[in-house]
Amino acid sequence: MTKEEKKVYVNKKGLRLDGRKIDELRPLTIKAGVLKNAKGSCYLTWGQNKVLVSVQGPREVLPKHHSDPLKAIVKFNYRMAAFSVPDRKNPKPGRRDIEISKVCGEALEKAIMLEKFPNTQIEVWAQVLDSNAGSRVAVLTAASVALADAGIPMKDLVTAVAVGRAGGKIILDLNKEEEDAPDAVDMPIALMTSAKEIVLLQMDGLFSKTEWDEAYELAAKALEQIKEKQVQALKEQFLQESMETETKEKIKAEVQ
Amino acid sequence: MKKIVVPGELITEQRKKMGEHVYSFNGKIYSDVIGITDNESAFASVVPLKGCYIPKYGDIVIGLVVTELFSGFLVDIGSFSLCFMSKEGIREPLKRGSVVSVRVSKVNELNEADLSEPRVFYGGEIYSISPVKVPRIIGKNGSMLEVLRRGTNTNFIVGRNGRVWAKGGNIQLLFKAIKKIEEESHLPNLTNKMSEFLLKEKK
Amino acid sequence: MQKNVLLELKSEKVLTNLKDSVRTDGRKLDEYRKISIEKGIYQNAEGSAKVTLGDTEVIAGVKLLPGKPYPDSPNEGTISVGTELIPLASPFFESGPPSTDSIELSRVVDRGIRESKAVDFKKLCITEGELVFIGFVDIYAINFDGNLFDASAIAAIAALDQAKIPKIEDEKTVKDEFSGKLKLERKPILSTFAKIGNFLVLDPDLLEETAMQARFSVATTEDNFVSAFQKGLPGSIKKEDVDSAIDTAFKAAKEIRKMM
Numbered sequence: 001m002t003k004e005e006k007k008v009y010v011n012k013k014g015l016r017l018d019g020r021k022i023d024e025l026r027p028l029t030i031k032a033g034v035l036k037n038a039k040g041s042c043y044l045t046w047g048q049n050k051v052l053v054s055v056q057g058p059r060e061v062l063p064k065h066h067s068d069p070l071k072a073i074v075k076f077n078y079r080m081a082a083f084s085v086p087d088r089k090n091p092k093p094g095r096r097d098i099e100i101s102k103v104c105g106e107a108l109e110k111a112i113m114l115e116k117f118p119n120t121q122i123e124v125w126a127q128v129l130d131s132n133a134g135s136r137v138a139v140l141t142a143a144s145v146a147l148a149d150a151g152i153p154m155k156d157l158v159t160a161v162a163v164g165r166a167g168g169k170i171i172l173d174l175n176k177e178e179e180d181a182p183d184a185v186d187m188p189i190a191l192m193t194s195a196k197e198i199v200l201l202q203m204d205g206l207f208s209k210t211e212w213d214e215a216y217e218l219a220a221k222a223l224e225q226i227k228e229k230q231v232q233a234l235k236e237q238f239l240q241e242s243m244e245t246e247t248k249e250k251i252k253a254e255v256q
Numbered sequence: 257m258k259k260i261v262v263p264g265e266l267i268t269e270q271r272k273k274m275g276e277h278v279y280s281f282n283g284k285i286y287s288d289v290i291g292i293t294d295n296e297s298a299f300a301s302v303v304p305l306k307g308c309y310i311p312k313y314g315d316i317v318i319g320l321v322v323t324e325l326f327s328g329f330l331v332d333i334g335s336f337s338l339c340f341m342s343k344e345g346i347r348e349p350l351k352r353g354s355v356v357s358v359r360v361s362k363v364n365e366l367n368e369a370d371l372s373e374p375r376v377f378y379g380g381e382i383y384s385i386s387p388v389k390v391p392r393i394i395g396k397n398g399s400m401l402e403v404l405r406r407g408t409n410t411n412f413i414v415g416r417n418g419r420v421w422a423k424g425g426n427i428q429l430l431f432k433a434i435k436k437i438e439e440e441s442h443l444p445n446l447t448n449k450m451s452e453f454l455l456k457e458k459k
Numbered sequence: 460m461q462k463n464v465l466l467e468l469k470s471e472k473v474l475t476n477l478k479d480s481v482r483t484d485g486r487k488l489d490e491y492r493k494i495s496i497e498k499g500i501y502q503n504a505e506g507s508a509k510v511t512l513g514d515t516e517v518i519a520g521v522k523l524l525p526g527k528p529y530p531d532s533p534n535e536g537t538i539s540v541g542t543e544l545i546p547l548a549s550p551f552f553e554s555g556p557p558s559t560d561s562i563e564l565s566r567v568v569d570r571g572i573r574e575s576k577a578v579d580f581k582k583l584c585i586t587e588g589e590l591v592f593i594g595f596v597d598i599y600a601i602n603f604d605g606n607l608f609d610a611s612a613i614a615a616i617a618a619l620d621q622a623k624i625p626k627i628e629d630e631k632t633v634k635d636e637f638s639g640k641l642k643l644e645r646k647p648i649l650s651t652f653a654k655i656g657n658f659l660v661l662d663p664d665l666l667e668e669t670a671m672q673a674r675f676s677v678a679t680t681e682d683n684f685v686s687a688f689q690k691g692l693p694g695s696i697k698k699e700d701v702d703s704a705i706d707t708a709f710k711a712a713k714e715i716r717k718m719m
Binding site: 036077082086091131 | 500501502503504505507514518520521522524541543545546547548549550554556595597599601602603604634
């Protein structure tokens with residue numbers, strides 16, 4: 001028997017290989033406003049993933065023929081540092097980087113009020129510094145915070161998470177070991193949570209429709225938790241000792 | 257009472273008049289930026305804590321001349337692209353790097369602005385702040401401007417685009433004070449705090 | 460790099476201030492900005508370091524991968540240094556393939572390490588003539604406020620020092636198992652100066668870099684050797700500049716090494 005066949009992805013107690021429950025997220029930290037030269041920025045750690053996102057613009061479109069006279073265009077750049085994966089990655093953007101950049105950019109376009117900035121481009125630069133499955137949802141969640149940090153008007157934040165299956169069970173936020181399971185399904189999904197609009201949805205694997213339902217419900221619950229952390233990261237920047245007690249207590253209450 | 261809101265956050269379910277940086281959806285009003293809202297106000301509106309400069313007709317801004325064209329100049333006002341300023345009526349010699357205060361005389365649907373009535377400034381220094389903080393630097397009826405002038409004895413002008421040109425007096429103190437206003441713009445009682453701050457720093 | 464009129468305007472004051480022996484942030488002409496070094500942050504990298512030099516911030520990561528040795532050095536591994544100047548770090552950086560600035564930066568950092576024999580390449584040998592370790596050092600600028608050269612060089616050395624050496628089985632690395640740590644023979648430190656008018660200033664910030672006519676970098680080792688020179692930009696320097704730079708570099712590098 002191979003090593004993989006011996007793995008019990010979810011045991012009788014409902015615990016996964018790393019001790020998490022089926023609906024438990026890996027530790028997630030979000031910090032906004034971390035880069036001095038960027039209009040907006042965000043540093044996010046999710047399990048082993050560590051991503052840094054910076055926003056520039058809205059500014060002039062180059063090359064000029066890409067510009068849209070009716071709205072801003074979004075240029076999303078997803079890049080992985082060479083040392084962010086177990087085997088070194090070639091720094092030159094590959095097809096995977098380009099596809100992820102495309103779907104992440106499109107996810108944000110729905111949320112941003114692009115018509116307010118015709119003829120400009122909004123650039124999002126996402127650098128993955130360390131990874132262990134789920135880097136694209138980490139990047140998208142961070143990018144949303146960075147855009148809000150830049151003061152770019154949006155209808156809602158975009159919140160992302162990955163759900164899937166391993167060892168026959170539908171689980172939340174797969175790590176790399178789980179992604180390598182023989183029956184693995186990986187489904188990154190992102191929503192503008194207030195209006196429940198899905199702006200990113202991809203899937204790898206074999207799923208039944210019932211499993212999709214289960215996975216969606218699992219994701220929807222988790223997205224509420226993640227959204228709260230995004231909001232907290234943004235508001236945290238403005239909590240100060242000198243604030244009037246009433247206002248400070250109110251924000252503290254909201255943030256908790 | 258004032259509170260900080262983020263994009264997509266509910267402002268009110270009441271039927272209020274809509275102000276800046278809000279949008280309505282299914283009868284409710286939401287914020288579209290990170291900013292401060294006052295739920296005791298008759299308007300549903302958000303004052304942004306972060307943002308960029310969008311040129312508006314009539315604004316006075318501080319610009320830097322970038323290039324000379326045949327019929328005018330291209331000026332950098334820190335907006336999405338360089339702006340055109342016609343040579344008509346300009347008597348003073350302008351070159352790359354000239355500092356001017358100008359009026360936004362026209363804005364098209366692409367947010368491209370035309371500039372006019374330049375006043376050239378010689379010497380002095382420039383400090384940049386986020387354009388959304390400019391109202392705080394000016395204060396109600398110019399009250400904060402007064403505090404800054406009295407506290408530093410500097411001759412300065414604040415452009416709507418977030419650029420400040422200053423000459424004479426204690427420029428470093430002025431910039432330090434402006435930075436403080438920028439960082440604490442969401443806190444109450446700022447005008448009095450700045451008066452005290454400048455008095456202390458003078459010593 | 461794109462030019463910026465506001466930056467140019469502000470940089471005009473730099474020379475006038477230098478004549479009064481004043482730098483924008485009050486430093487002496489031969490003084491470094493505040494430096495911080497943080498190591499071992501990224502788990503997939505065998506070695507990593509984050510360095511801040513004033514407001515300039517860079518990250519370096521090391522991957523030790525098995526590869527074939529060069530035919531003329533069958534028992535030696537090697538290093539390969541790359542840098543990325545992405546728009547994340549500055550509104551003045553353009554996207555696209557590595558710029559000439561980024562390539563020059565990589566090669567100067569590489570030279571400082573390679574020529575000083577900081578890494579004993581023989582220690583990177585796995586099987587003579589067949590398999591050696593190649594140390595890939597990838598450096599990313601995170602926030603640009605002048606002097607990426609020194610920040611990158613410090614980050615590279617900090618990341619290489621004590622990097623975990625992967626265990627090798629059947630010519631492949633064994634996941635999460637290590638056979639030891641990389642010990643550096645020397646710690647070369649790169650010191651970069653800006654020539655502004657007749658002045659030579661150490662560790663130029665963004666404003667001083669905008670004002671400079673020439674750039675000069677020198678890498679020095681703890682045993683008082685020089686392991687790299689690089690004069691950059693179209694301006695010129697004099698012999699006295701190089702002499703003065705070497706003296707300053709020896710002194711300043713000592714302080715930086717204490718931090719590592």
